[in-house]
Amino acid sequence: MSFMAPPGYQPVYSPAIPYLGPIYGGLREGASIYLQGSVPDKITRFFVNLLCGQSESSDIAVHFNPRFDGWDKVVFNSRRDNAWDNEEKIRSMPFSKGDAFEIVITCSPHDYQFKVNGKDFYTFKHRLPLAKVCAIQIGGDVAIQSINVIGVRWIVTSLPFQEQGGYPGGGMGEGCYPGGGMGGRPGCEIGPGGYPGDCGGGGFPGSNLPSMAGQPIYNPPIPYSGAIPGGMFPKRTVIIRGMVPYKAGRFGINFLVSRSRDIAFHVNPRIKDGVVVRNTMMGGHWGQEERQLGGDNPFKEGQYFDMSVRCGSDRFKVFVNGHPLFDYSHRMRNVNEIDGLEVAGDVQISYIHF
Template sequence: MFVAPPGYQPVYNPTIPYLGPIYGGLREGSSIYLQGSTPENMTRFFVNLLCGESESSDVALHFNPRFDGWDKVVFNTRQNNSWDSEDKVRRMPFSKGRDFEMAIMITSHGFQIKVNGKDFYTFPHRLPVERIRAMQIGGDVSIQTINVIGGAGGGMNQYPGGMGQGQYPGGCSGGGYPGGMGGGMGGGYPGGDMGGGYPGGMGGGTAGGYPGSHLPSMGGQPVYNPPVPYSNMIPGGMFPKRTIIIRGMVSHGANGLSINFKVSRSRDIAFHMNPRVKQGIVVRNSMIGGSWGQEDRQLSMNPFKDGQYFDMSIRCGNQRFKVFVNGQHLFDFFHRLQSFSDIDLLEIEGDVQISYIHF
């Protein structure tokens, strides 16, 4: 089973209460995505961004929805074991017994909170974002995925040589951290296929190959929040073990979306992936010489659902593309084009918001 390199892995189904490090910390432009659900008898839960790795650390962001007759969300900070003044927002973006998708985006002004794709509130910074080292979650909530995108520890701006050069110990730019980047967030990867030193987790976002894992290194800068439709050249084209990570959210009320790997000079579509949300199917096909080929439709599951977050990796092999979504192998698509190395263009369109693309 293919596993994305360290630093690309979300945390799946963590035990609550949860406390885990964000190695390398956060910076302006980082985002944290949480996918979860609240029980029918929910009273309150919280998400804390901590300035250290213990429960007593200063809290840069305390996010605390409370269902207590006066439904509200409380924001606050804590310094030297003393809480500051509360910001109370008397609106409730969560529903009891329902799934939710939440994003915490770090802007120059503050923490911009979105719930189920809608802006909720921006809490102004009171403590420097650079101090944040861990996340804590507790209360009446269950979490399916935690995903940090664009963290500071990933060699984006700090290290010579940029992304994924693999010149630091452990083969990823988080050098001194045990298990490489994002190494102790818990959770791991379904199937436990991580190999020895990497317990799974979330990190800043770069990786060279991980020793003994034969993983491809991730080179070049990721693209954050591109507009859709998206069309861009694939730097260096496709080759064996080339992996593309795409993260995003299916729009509410979506009909469908498509992801096309194309040959720019002939306009052939070597690999067309078309989740049809309302029909609950994922169609795969190719269009070569102006003609569509035979559709593949068989799937054991369909992770592309209305309003749902997805985390996809598409790996090019000698015979096929292997596609993983939310940590599960979804399907293989065998090459139909004589030379897959001619593929040099990625297009994404339809009812989808894309948060991250990385080759």
């Protein structure tokens, strides 16, 4: 069983490199692209291209190209009609050989803003229209753990869901259509906060789930404490993406009732012990711990994680990096009272998305 992503959240996990896949629904202002991966000890160079079409020969809106060649640098460029434009060279290298990294590309009205490992790196002004970008290409000496695009229009096509990098409609199809799917057919758009309607066939995993709407909370300080907009309810999904730093001991994630301070669902990865403890605290008293996992423990030093917590009618289902990790039966009678989220301990959070 794999994670069925709700509309607006379509990650690609551990793609083969070289990779070429759709940015489903296209880019728009406010969208962000998250890449998590690592570079080998013997890296020469790698690249990330944002394409204006479905093939390697398509125009390239942004070419991001770190080069380890004795004069370490990162090259930015664009390509139109198979001709490269002027390079922009940054004589600074934000990547370290053999280490994991996180790249965030944020789309603004005038440029792309690149962050590497949480730090501002470079701003590349638009040379081609943002609305034309509909695919991403990655190649070279790099391993990618996950790709995710946030803040795009989520399109439902009439095609059945195919397991092709987690995108409905399968591969790149005939072309990139504004407001349509990548399968070359017009689609039907789900607006912010909306539910999938009858788009003539639906039926793919995730189609009956609430849309991942609104902007995520980026890089929150730890400890973090905040409200869950609209509270928890059946079929609600919360995404927590982060990293376990080196020499981490433990961290905790609490889904709680702010009025009573009862903790309905406590997730407590203990890195040194190699366990993930779950529990509930009501009236100041902890219940029975649960520790059994449905797969390998993904919470390890130096590792990024993409944690999806889905609230069901009788249990929480927790997936990490697209794989089921455990279920946790509700111990609190009314899950609709859960309205707060806390994160504390030895962890770095890239974003929280409701």
